[in-house]
Amino acid sequence: MSGSHLDSVKAGPGINDNGSGSAAILEIALAVSRAQYQPTKHLRFAWWGAEEMGMIGSKNYVNSLSSANRSRIKGYLNFDMIGSPNPGYFVYDDDPTIERTFKDYYATIGVPTEIETEGDGRSDHAPFDNVGIPVGGLFSGADYTKTAAQAAKWGGTSGQRFDRCYHSACDTAANINDTALDRNSDAAAYAVWKLSE
Ligand SMILES: [Zn+2]
Incomplete structure (x- = not known):
C-alpha cells in the first residue's frame, strides 16, 4: 500500500507539502494501469485528508480496519514531501x-541517501507502524538546514533549509526541484513494483 496526504496547511497551497507525494503516487497508479502490470500482491493507493491536523484521515482508516484486514497489508509506503527545492x-x-528496496534504486542512479530523522513518526505511516504494519518512505527535507557535507554530495545550498517555503504561502509550483521529484517518483515506482512481484 502507498499513501500521501492531499491536504495542506491553511498558510499555503502545499505543492511540495504534499502535492509532490500525491502526484507521484497518482502517476505510479497510472503507470501500473498503462503497463497492465498484474503483480502477485494487490496494490492499494491512498490520498489522505487532514494529515496536517494530526493524521486524522490515516488514523481513521487504520482504526476502521478489522484485525484480519490489517494483517493483509504487508507494507505501507509513505510519500510526504519529495520535491523540496534544496533537496536531500x-x-x-x-x-x-x-x-x-529504496536504497537499491538510489544505488543504481548513484545518488547517496541518508536515514530520515526530521519527520520521524510525524506523517501518515505512524498509524500503520503503531499497529505493527511494516512501513517505509521517502523524504526530501523540510525545516532543517542543509549542511556543507550534504551540499557536497547532493548539490544545492548549504546553510539553507531544505524547503524555505515549508508551511508557507510560497509553497507553490515554483517550490519544486524537478530533479528531486523525478528521482523520488522513480524510486517510489521501483519499490511499488519490486515489493509487489
Ligand atoms: Zn506533509
Missing part, C-alpha cells in the same frame, strides 16, 4: 526490506 535524499529506516 532521505529514506525511512523502519522496515529493513522496504528501506533496502
Whole structure:
C-alpha cells in the first residue's frame, strides 16, 4: 500500500507539502494501469485528508480496519514531501526490506541517501507502524538546514533549509526541484513494483 496526504496547511497551497507525494503516487497508479502490470500482491493507493491536523484521515482508516484486514497489508509506503527545492535524499529506516528496496534504486542512479530523522513518526505511516504494519518512505527535507557535507554530495545550498517555503504561502509550483521529484517518483515506482512481484 502507498499513501500521501492531499491536504495542506491553511498558510499555503502545499505543492511540495504534499502535492509532490500525491502526484507521484497518482502517476505510479497510472503507470501500473498503462503497463497492465498484474503483480502477485494487490496494490492499494491512498490520498489522505487532514494529515496536517494530526493524521486524522490515516488514523481513521487504520482504526476502521478489522484485525484480519490489517494483517493483509504487508507494507505501507509513505510519500510526504519529495520535491523540496534544496533537496536531500532521505529514506525511512523502519522496515529493513522496504528501506533496502529504496536504497537499491538510489544505488543504481548513484545518488547517496541518508536515514530520515526530521519527520520521524510525524506523517501518515505512524498509524500503520503503531499497529505493527511494516512501513517505509521517502523524504526530501523540510525545516532543517542543509549542511556543507550534504551540499557536497547532493548539490544545492548549504546553510539553507531544505524547503524555505515549508508551511508557507510560497509553497507553490515554483517550490519544486524537478530533479528531486523525478528521482523520488522513480524510486517510489521501483519499490511499488519490486515489493509487489
Ligand atoms: Zn506533509
